[in-house]
Amino acid sequence: MQDTVNATLAGLIAAAPKEQTGALWRLRAAGRQLDANLVRLPPAAEVAAHTEPDLDVLLLVIEGGGFLTLDGTAWDLVPGSLTLLPRGATRALRAGPDGLVYLTAHRRRAGMSIGRPPGSEPDTEQCRIHQVCGQCRRHAIEVDARYCSRCGAPLAPPAPTT
Template sequence: MNFGREAMMTSDIECDVRSLGDSGKQRAIFAHFDSLSVGQSLVLVNNRPIEHLRDAFDAEYAGSYSWQELEPRPRSWRVRIGKTASDALPRVVGHTSSGDLDRRSAVWSLPIQRRHDLDVTIVTLAPGTSTTPRPGPAVDTLVHVLAGTGTVTTELRDLDLDPGTLLWLPRHTPRSYTAGPDGLRYLRVRPHQQSPVPDSDGPW
């Protein structure tokens, strides 16, 4: 078996991150990978395996990359990462029936990654419970009621919610959800906010 440079193919691009700090390694690797054409590969060089890197590739580029360890030895870690498709492939990420209606929780959310531009969350509220009234985020929100019943209290009126309801909440809309006797489950979708300020809408 050949290791290191002898194992590199003519289409490989070397990405040596040994001189970078931990916070900069992943950014550099993703930047190199993004620059590849389909069929090209990069050979990643580091002085040790990078923890959770493959998990990050699964989240960012699911189904569209290959992974081959060329040199797994300590202090000299080389991995060939190939681009097999132009972008991440579609995949099933969850099911709207998940989560019990007898407790309040954000039962599922789309993992936030650097290239994703949607925040998607499935929320359940136990029967008769309410969320804390608060102003909405600085983006529009779409809510699809999946199960149960309830109301959403806005600035001037209450709106009834039942399965199939599509609710549009303009940005900054004050809102509070109250579940009916059977609980409430809804899917919430909105643009991802690139902001260090905590989300004023909370997980609900």
């Protein structure tokens, strides 16, 4: 049987320590088709410009404010702002002076698999699970992480292996 979620956004935010940034909550029910994250950015923090090639993402601002740049167009974000970030669009977020708390939802990515498809070449890129955020020193929690899950800072590309 699948887990159910019955919570209020205010309750989820209140349950997180005030100084906690990054993901405050994640949807974790087994067998789900949807991913959702409640994220807090501190004042002036940024999620650097990037392009999500595979997933449309729905973004809902809960608290605070800031700015969204979507394919070169800047938008003010206020509580209640609801935005579709289409796959293939370049997007960046910047929190305002009061910080920014937002909820994202998108189709769940396929699970990770161990090994390589037959006939594929080994991947020579170093695994990002060993990456450490240069701003808040948190270790990357996902193998393909490009941004810190705590503060949103971009992770440096892994050093080439020799």
